[in-house]
């Protein structure tokens with residue numbers, strides 16, 4: 001079993017801030033069960049002292065006490081689990097928050113290697129299981145341990161032979177449980193795995209609906225789904241069959257235990273060693289003790305299997321995070337230099353950028369041009385710190401970029417990607433993207449700059465129009481313009497446009513470019529484009545060819561432009 005202190009330390013750390021509620025939950029669960037046991041215990045008084053002795057003076061006290069204990073039991077039956085639910089909800093929220101924060105700190109190459117549905121699975125399955133483990137399953141185990149100790153004491157006190165026989169039956173039950181446990185664990189793991197495959201597939205099917213329709217691949221998609229669903233169904237059925245077999249083996253033991261208690265207890269009553277009232281109570285207690293042992297065993301098995309969920313989430317949360325940097329960049333950016341920068345996406349892959357040695361002129365419009373796959377986007381991703389150079393450094397004001405506080409650096413730059421992500425929210429929220437204190441006038445001005453103002457105003461709800469997921473209700477060009485406006489609103493020191501206007505027609509692109517140039521006069525703007533028209537008014541042009549950067553002199557005539565044209569188309 002994979003129990004060790006590290007797991008419990010980690011689980012215990014989840015209870016920070018909610019430990020009192022957890023303890024309250026455990027205590028309430030214990031009181032709830034004990035109150036029922038005490039009510040059962042009073043049956044001895046009722047039978048032996050009242051009914052057999054025909055002494056009715058204490059009858060009403062016993063009945064009232066029983067009613068009181070049942071009332072406590074009924075009340076705590078709801079309040080105990082309520083406290084536990086509170087703990088479950090708190091842990092679910094805290095873990096989801098940590099995972100969400102982690103997603104923003106995970107190195108991008110690591111994130112890209114994972115299917116996004118895997119992260120959805122972390123949120124929906126693993127976190128749910130861990131919160132239930134901590135808030136429900138562990139408190140219930142603690143409760144059962146206390147209850148079984150109490151019952152062992154009472155049954156042992158009534159008669160040691162009864163206790164020994166019930167312990168023997170429980171032992172037998174546990175032996176059977178141990179026989180089935182590894183098989184059940186293996187099957188449960190398989191069910192979990194196939195279920196998660198099914199969830200991931202469903203999630204990805206939803207995302208690929210458009211392609212499936214467009215390529216008329218319904219049948220193929222259905223077959224894929226059937227295949228994955230059948231794997232899950234077979235695993236779940238096999239697990240169900242095994243659970244049935246286990247129940248079939250343990251049921252006779254339960255009946256055997258009940259019969260032996262009846263036999264031994266009855267004999268002790270006839271011998272006068274046990275009163276009828278105590279026998280009736282002990283009979284019920286032994287039955288409960290048997291259940292208690294079974295529950296403890298099952299809980300331990302369950303908790304042990306939950307450790308795989310704990311492992312997965314710990315691996316993620318305690319995994320590699322990207323370098324945050326600790327140096328502040330107080331002043332404005334005066335200098336950006338690529339100093340022998342090499343970059344590989346993977347240790348074993350061939351280099352994408354080779355010995356890049358360039359100095360970006362600040363306050364100018366810089367263009368990166370080159371054939372597809374040359375490494376242009378990779379360069380700007382290094383600037384946006386989505387990746388780190390494998391060798392060499394990017395120096396900003398002579399400080400290695402990796403050492404600058406990420407938050408500090410990101411407040412100075414803004415990037416617009418070719419395929420920007422828009423949220424299923426209002427246009428206003430997509431534009432502001434959490435930036436506050438932007439006046440309506442400034443918002444209008446920026447929207448006019450990127451020629452989206454008239455379109456927004458033509459909408460019935462204007463800025464408050466909700467756009468569909470990923471901006472599905474907008475055209476590609478409108479999406480790009482909103483993304484451009486979002487970046488311009490931040491008025492960054494460095495603006496990076498990675499094919500950010502590629503979906504616009506040449507006329508509109510030209511118009512927007514003139515506006516942006518005016519707005520960003522004396523500010524640094526880096527553009528990546530394949531169209532000659534996009535880079536024509538750049539101050540400096542770098543040709544990125546097979547991972548190498550060469551500064552090309554600004555063409556002075558159409559022949560020289562022809563050379564650039566050949567290298568970008």
Ligand SMILES: Nc1ncnc2c1ncn2[C@@H]1O[C@H](COP(=O)(O)OP(=O)(O)OP(=O)(O)O)[C@@H](O)[C@H]1O
Nearest residue numbers: 112345346352370371372373374375376377378379
């Ligand atoms: N996340 C990634 N993991 C592995 N390789 C990648 C990744 N992103 C890009 N590449 C590879 O790096 C190389 C350069 O890609 P990059 O996107 O920088 O080129 P580009 O010049 O911007 O191309 P384009 O003009 O087509 O956008 C390509 O060979 C590409 O396959």
